[in-house]
Amino acid sequence: MDILPVDKTDLHSLSEFLKRNLVYENITEELAKEKIFDDPDFDPEKALKAIINSEIVGFMQGVVRKFKSRRTGFIKLFATDEKCRRQGIASALLKIIEEKLWSENIEEIRILDSSPNYLQPGLDPRYTEAYVFITRRGYEKFDEDVNMEVDLEGQDFSTDREEEDLLGQGIEIKRASPEDRQLVFSFIDENFATSLKEVEVSFKNRPISTHIGLKNGRVIAFATYDANNLNTGWFGPMGTLKELRGMGVGRVLLKRCLRDIKLQGRKTSTIAWVGPIAFYGDSVGANVKRVFWRFKKTRPNRVNPWS
Ligand SMILES: CC(C)(COP(=O)(O)OP(=O)(O)OC[C@H]1O[C@@H](n2cnc3c(N)ncnc32)[C@H](O)[C@@H]1OP(=O)(O)O)[C@@H](O)C(=O)NCCC(=O)NCCS
Structure with missing residues (x-):
């Protein structure tokens, strides 16, 4: 040998x-x-x-x-x-x-x-x-930890109404653009440092595969897909600032990412390295698929x- x-x-x-x-x-x-x-x-x-x-x-x-x-x-x-x-x-x-x-x-x-x-x-x-x-x-x-799976069929992941409500509370939801690079990277580095490298990968994709929440011009939350195991429907990481959790920002960002993955023609998405099982179950009907x-x-x- x-x-x-x-x-x-x-x-x-x-x-x-x-x-x-x-x-x-x-x-x-x-x-x-x-x-x-x-x-x-x-x-x-x-x-x-x-x-x-x-x-x-x-x-x-x-x-x-x-x-x-x-x-x-x-x-x-x-x-x-x-x-x-x-x-x-x-x-x-x-x-x-x-x-x-x-x-x-x-x-x-x-x-x-x-x-x-x-x-x-x-x-x-x-x-x-x-x-x-x-x-x-x-x-x-x-x-x-576990990976969860979301069945993308039968869900449209529309977020218009939720986004309107959030806007009323001063929170804007959008896809990150190349101009947001510095703002987003410093937010992640400061608050979710272990996610920074994956978010950097998402900025190489076109369109950029990170959606963000902004309040008063500051990033307060993010969700990313296609940053690892590309072209497999891989979702993650995501995070919302502690003091702004529970307002529905994470749910909207998650749905936006899943909508993109569905538009790629996928039937399922993997929510990797979970984490808050109840949040994904409640938000998009995800189920535990594998244990690690x-x-x-x-x-x-x-x-x-x-x-
Ligand atoms: C795990 C794996 C790589 C081990 O490869 P291998 O070349 O057989 O390993 P080695 O011969 O050097 O060592 C085998 C040791 O593993 C353990 N082992 C493996 N299979 C075993 C079994 N069925 N029962 C008991 N012990 C076992 C023992 O300690 C054994 O040592 P021993 O033969 O001296 O008792 C191989 O089983 C494999 O390819 N599995 C599938 C792929 C995989 O699981 N990869 C990991 C995820 S990425």
């Missing part, structure tokens, strides 16, 4: 490999490219394929994300071909990638939830072999030279 960095010429075989082995996902070549090669922190030294007889039989990708002054490592994707499992392939890949990650001065490694570019916000526990694999290798569950468990491993203690 050879272990080598992946390169763009592997895209087709890699996406076919992931399609076969990640059985709960809808992997396309476009999605595989976005996850692997278009990741802003893609590093071929940490995106490795295992090859036997010129065929990809294993793959694992690690990335390091920097948030403010904190650096975190992630194993963002991994799989071994079904016919080659339990032969130590994923263990060999993990050993190399973990060593690289620890050497980059990080304090913890997490599994899959590698925002802003992530396939899923944690491990779907139905991947039982993966659950056993990572827990036996020292990863511990620390949180869980989040795992982390903290840096093993360095040997104390004085002991």
Whole structure:
């Protein structure tokens, strides 16, 4: 078996490999490219394929994300071909990638939830072999979240009346425009900093896939779609300033995004990494579709030279 960095010429075989082995996902070549090669922190030294007889039989990708002054490592994707499992392939890949990650001065490694570019916000526990694999290798569950799904058919997501009411209270709702860039980015950075990178991605789309609420010229709320897992109907993130919650601003912004997604010809939308289940259920009839468990491993203690 050879272990080598992946390169763009592997895209087709890699996406076919992931399609076969990640059985709960809808992997396309476009999605595989976005996850692997278009990741802003893609590093071929940490995106490795295992090859036997010129065929990809294993793959694992690690990335390091920097948030403010904190650096975190992630194993963002991994799989071994079904016919080659339990032969130590994923263990060999993990050993190399973990060593690289620890050497980059990080304090913890997490599994899959590698925002802003992530396939899923944690491990779907139905991947039982993966659950056993990572827990036996020292990863511990620390949180869980869900993806919800909205049926877009049969709902028109019109918001005219609600928007009129909000306007009466001095709140304007609109799609963000290129001129709003600075205003929106500083609002997100100040209040929802972990969402900033995804909102930045949405400003590259045409039309911009972020809607905002404004009061007295200040941004007070936002909702974004098509900022991760592009062209899959992916909704999120969103946020309203604490003191202005409960007025219906978030609901209107959510509906505007879902209307756009429906206009793309989609029948469903995924509301990712939730969060306030009741809000999405009440606002647009969303239901929990998938559950994810989040795992982390903290840096093993360095040997104390004085002991
Ligand atoms: C998880 C996965 C990558 C492991 O790959 P692998 O190459 O078989 O892993 P290794 O051979 O290095 O290690 C397997 C270890 O996982 C655990 N394991 C895996 N399957 C198991 C099972 N059915 N029962 C018990 N333990 C199991 C064991 O600890 C095993 O070690 P052992 O064989 O020494 O007992 C592989 O099962 C897989 O591709 N699953 C589907 C894809 C997936 O779930 N990806 C994660 C989401 S992105």
